[in-house]
Amino acid sequence: MERIAILQIGHFLLVTIQVDMHDRLAMTLQDDLTNRISQTSARGVLIDISALEIVDSFIGRILGNIAKMSRILDAETVVVGMQPAVAITLVELGLSLKGIRTSLNVEKGMALLRSSLGDSEGGSMDGDAEK
C-alpha cells in the first residue's frame, strides 16, 4: 500500500509530503503518525508541506487532527513551508488552521520545537549549528 515516509530525527518525527495526496492516503498518514509518536516517544512532529500545491478543507482537517492527537500524546506539531498561494486560498476558503503551529521552513520549525521543549532534548543532529 502507498504510504508517506516518516523519518525520525532525535526526538522529532519529520514528514515531507511530496505527492498530491488522495483522501485515504492522508488518513493513513494520520494513523501512521500517531502510532509512530507512541512507539518512539517523539516530542515533536514536523510536517513539511512545501511541495503541496493546495490545502483544501479535508487536508486542513487532517493537519488539525494530527496536531490535536499528537498533543494528547505529549508531542508538538509544526506545519512548515506552506506556499503563499496556498495560504491566501486557505484564508478565502475560510480555514484558519486554528491550533496548528506553523513555520516558514523546516529549520525554523525545528527551532520552534526545540525552544518549546526547553531545548535540552530534541533532535541534536546539528548540534554545532546551535548556540
Add this chain to the structure above:
Amino acid sequence: MQKNEVISIRSSSDVVLVRQAVRQLAVELGFSLINQTKIVTGASELARNTLEHGGGGTVNIEALDEGTRRGLRLIFEDSGPGIPDLELALKDGFTTGGGLGMGLSGTKRLVNEFDIVSRVGEGTRITITKWK
C-alpha cells in the same frame, strides 16, 4: 481555445485526477498561480462533495474563450439525494459529514460565478466559473 473534458468521480483517486486536470487547463489558459490554486482548491472541494454526498458523479471541465476574457467552467453533477435546504448548506460551518463545513460556502468565495441546482431525490448540479 475550445476544450471540454468529462471526468467521472467514483473514488478518492478520481478527486486527485480532477485536481490535476483542472490545474493543467488553468496553466494552459495562463491563470496566475493564485488563481490556479483557488480554482483547483474549489474543484477539490466540489469533487469530494460529489463523491461523498452525491454518491459519485461527473465533472465537466470547460475552457472558456470569449475573446476579451478567458476562464474555466466546471460543472459537477450527481444523481444523489439532493440538498433539502440550500440556504443552510451554503452557510459557513454547516456540515452533515465529518468535515469542517467550509466546502460549499468556501468554494463560492474562491470563484467568480457559483450556481447550484438541487432537487431532493434527483441530484445536484453545481457550476463554478473562474475568469483569468
